Amino acid sequence: MNRITRNVGTSNADIKDKSEIKHVLICRPNHRLGNLVLTTPLVQEVIVTFPDCKIDLLVKGNLAKAVFKNYKNIDQFIQLPKKPFKNIIGYIQVWLSIRKNNYDLVINVVKGSSSGRLLTNFAKAKYKFFGDDIAGIESRYPDYHHMAKQPVYYFRYCLSKIGVEERLRPVPLLDIKLNVNELAEGKKKLEQLVDYNRKTIGLFTYATGDKCYSESWWETFYQRLKSTFPEYNFIEILSVENISMLSRQVPTYAHKDIRNVGAVIANTSVFIAADGGVMHLAGSVHVPTVGLFSMTDPKSYEPYNAGSVGINTNNTTLEDWIKIITHILTSGGNQDRESHN
Secondary structure (H helix, E strand, O other): OOHHHHHOOOOOOOOOOOHOOOOOEOOOOOOOHHHHHHHHHHHHHHHHOOOEEEEEEEEOOHHHHHOOOOOOOEEEEEEEEOOOHHHHHHHHHHOOOOOOOEEEEEEOOOOOHHHHHHHHHHHHHEEEEEOOOOOOOOHHOOOOOOOHHHHOOOHHHHHOOOOOOOOOOOOOOOOOOOOOHHHHHHHHHHOOOOOOHHHHHHEEEOOOHHHOOOOOHHHHHHHHHHHHHOOOOOEEEOOOOOOOOOOOOOOOEEOOHHHHHHHHHOOOOEEEEEHHHHHHHHHHHOOOOOEOOOOOOOHHOOOOOOEEEEEOOOOHHHHHHHHHHHHHHOOOOOOHHHHEO
């Protein structure tokens, strides 16, 4: 499908006046938590560029409503069925509904998304950004290959070609925009599980497929963490599968509402997780996050909020990981952004 659709559509951005962009469609037809959270920087960038615009998000499933709950510019969520072949009529109805709207701008978030390119081409709009490859752009942005940053750099590049001044600020952080009440509720829940007079280290031990470390791996890591940081509480966030790779040796927390989970994570001092959606969730609530990578490339998916790091565990040691975590805790999470790979 990627080979078939990679030449579908041609980006056009002959925008004469930014004020004419009132209605934007952002296509990210995916249901996974991590991929939706990784889209939040682009949504923020669009809002900063066109502050009066209304945004429709084309996604799969229901999770986007929780991720973008506090984004006031979101007008509607256009939701493809999570399993289209089990709801083919609903899938077709969503496609047809796209044609009923007249957009000023349509953005395909991920260039490799076949359905994203097709939907962008199918939608009616004055201007369309398909996510094409840009020759030489990697040399301008060393972090261009990060999956949260690439769509923002591409968006800025397209606008710069029509005279819109290219923003030189860092790419926006992942952000689900927890409010004060949500953070306070997360603090209460954490206080019910651990001694809140002590700081807390959060853990997420599960991951999908080959990204999941074994129980023995986590046991060795946890015992070293516990002996190195005896003054800290530990809490484990459980996956929707309710799986603990530590056999629930520490207090656990699970909830179906990802904002609820994020609010608890936001009250920890550092969060340690294998590459996946919950790792990105931790980054989106601005907790120093240690991402553990054994299969995927940290340069594409590492957390990048202040104090966060991506560690390639294949060519680093337990001693390296402890030193990194110690530095984060002793520096208050304000270390330089870097990837240990």
